[in-house]
Amino acid sequence: MYLIFRCDCGRVLYSKEGVATRKCTCGKTIKVKQRRIFDKVETSEDASLAVQKMQDEIYGNTGFIRANKIK
Ligand SMILES: [Zn+2]
Structure with a gap:
């Protein structure tokens, strides 16, 4: 989890x-x-996706996502 x-x-x-x-x-x-x-x-993949989704909602879908740095 x-x-x-x-x-x-x-x-x-x-x-x-x-x-x-x-x-x-x-x-x-x-x-x-x-x-x-x-x-x-359940999984780190789901966690990564959830983080991206929240970042999208917070920052607007502007390409501000740096998921590779969120580990
Ligand atoms: Zn911080």
Whole structure:
């Protein structure tokens, strides 16, 4: 299971369930349990897609997506 959540900087992140912290590309370390979980998905592929979908909704579908950096 993978959890989808957001950093304070606005980026959408995901991490495997049970992982305590996740470092955002902005440099902030997120404590996963303290974040509001937007979604839960089964696979890393689904997580990646969910992140892209949320980024699309947040930024508009402008090609701002850098999914390869969101891992
Ligand atoms: Zn961030």
